[in-house]
Amino acid sequence: MKTFYKTALSTGILLAGAPAAFAGESPQTVVELFTSQGCSSCPPANAFISDLSEDDDKLVLSYGVTYWDFLGWKDTFGDPEFTARQKLYGESLGIGYVYTPQIVVNGAKHAARYKRKDVDGALLAPVKDVSVDLMEADGHLRIETDADRAVIVTFMPGTQSIDVERGENRGRTLRLSNVVTNVQPVTPGATEIPVKDDLAYAALVHDPETFELVGVSVLTPK
DSSP states (O other): OOOBOBOOOTTSOOOOSSOBSGGGOOOOEEEEEEEOTTOTTOHHHHHHHHHHTTOTTEEEEEEEOSTTGGGSOOOTTBOHHHHHHHHHHHHHTTOOOOOSSEEEETTTEEESOOOHHHHHTOOOOOOOSOOEEEEEETTEEEEEEOOSSEEEEEEEEEEEEEEOOSSTTTTOEEEEEEEEEEEEEEOSEEEEEEOOTTOEEEEEEEOTTTOOEEEEEEEOBO
16 A cells, blocks of 8 residues: 655645645646657757756646657657647637647646746636545545546656657757656546556646636655
8 A cells, every 4th residue: 555645725625645745835836838759949848847847836747749740750758638638728728729839837828938937926826615635545546526627647757858869859868857647537526546656646626617727736656
């Protein structure tokens, strides 16, 4: 049986079962990067996200998208589901298209590049009467929520290095932080997923109308 760290938000996100992660801090900002190993413009954004990942009050996530795979290098972390998530942001943010690199902050604004001061000032919108309980036992993570729109994001904590052999980034070593491996919608009620020792899990709660993020909770292996 494994025990996982937890975070809890004063906005109503509740967790059960372990001491605090992120050095005792709850993330107040979620920064999602949609990137591609086949995109020559992406390495600076990857580096920016890596720098932000050192902040205890931020959760950064890197999603590999698939629509540049035809350029000669297939993204080793790419998944059509991540491209679909980016398209949802394209719709909710009113732009109607996707691009790389795209940095989305709290599901509320986006840009190809940000300065640190822009991200430091971005906080999750407050939410009331929304709960997400995360409990782990016997190799499974149980999620109980009353949120109308939430997802569980599975990611590899830390930095992953990839040597690109073809395409626009041929000969470069790319470094990506908190690489996402799975995104699973969670409906109100209880859901269970298997857990792995080397992966981390984040519950992201979206406003059902605007798709902005209104809550986040994170579990990382002890």
